[in-house]
Amino acid sequence: MAKADKSAEIAELTSKFEASSGVLLTEYRGLTVAQLQQLRRALRPTAEYKVAKNTLALIGAKKAGFEDPDMDNLFAGPSGFVFVSGEVPGAAKVLRDFAKDNPALIVKGGIFEGKVLFADDVKALADLESRDVLLAKTAGVLKASLYKAASLFQAPVSKAVRTIDALRAKEEAAA
Numbered sequence: 001m002a003k004a005d006k007s008a009e010i011a012e013l014t015s016k017f018e019a020s021s022g023v024l025l026t027e028y029r030g031l032t033v034a035q036l037q038q039l040r041r042a043l044r045p046t047a048e049y050k051v052a053k054n055t056l057a058l059i060g061a062k063k064a065g066f067e068d069p070d071m072d073n074l075f076a077g078p079s080g081f082v083f084v085s086g087e088v089p090g091a092a093k094v095l096r097d098f099a100k101d102n103p104a105l106i107v108k109g110g111i112f113e114g115k116v117l118f119a120d121d122v123k124a125l126a127d128l129e130s131r132d133v134l135l136a137k138t139a140g141v142l143k144a145s146l147y148k149a150a151s152l153f154q155a156p157v158s159k160a161v162r163t164i165d166a167l168r169a170k171e172e173a174a175a
Contacts, residue, residue, distance in 0.1 A: 006056060013052060013060030016081075022088035022112040023061075024095060024122060028080040030104030036080075039105070042094050046086025054079050061111065070116040074109045088112050092126035 017023060028036060028051065040049045052060075054075040061071065084091045088110075099105045110117040117125070128134075 009056050010060050014063040016083045017061050017064035020083040022084045024082040024110035025074050025108040026080045027077050027106040029078050047082050047084040047091040051080050068116045089125045089128045092122050096126040
């Protein structure tokens with residue numbers, strides 16, 4: 001690879017690292033071209049899968065501001081990079097599901113919010129529920145709290161009504 005090509009590749013990788021909300025690293029050894037295309041299609045709406053040389057990608061990551069000593073360990077072996085522009089847990093779920101059907105794909109880790117993630121961390125991200133589900137659960141908890149407060153404020157009034165009704169019934173029975 002010529003020096004001009006390397007510097008262009010580093011510039012492209014640097015811009016991808018800067019523009020991404022997260023980057024996930026995989027080892028793709030053993031996957032066919034058709035399987036890689038299938039993975040790219042599955043990731044396409046919110047992420048891009050790119051195969052790059054580790055040394056160039058590491059330089060690009062460092063130029064983008066990612067400085068972590070653990071990061072060097074991730075950039076070993078043939079690496080495929082998932083540059084996520086949407087939600088990182090969604091891309092992690094796609095990788096997890098794809099790896100179930102294609103055991104040759106190995107998730108090595110990633111970079112999310114400036115921190116290095118290892119394979120277990122990416123698995124934990126994949127197990128998270130979607131943002132919409134989490135928001136719906138939060139709304140449900142808030143609604144339940146408001147419902148409890150409303151019934152609490154209503155309790156003295158309904159108790160007074162029941163007491164007056166019991167007194168009226170007792171008075172009618174005595175008369």
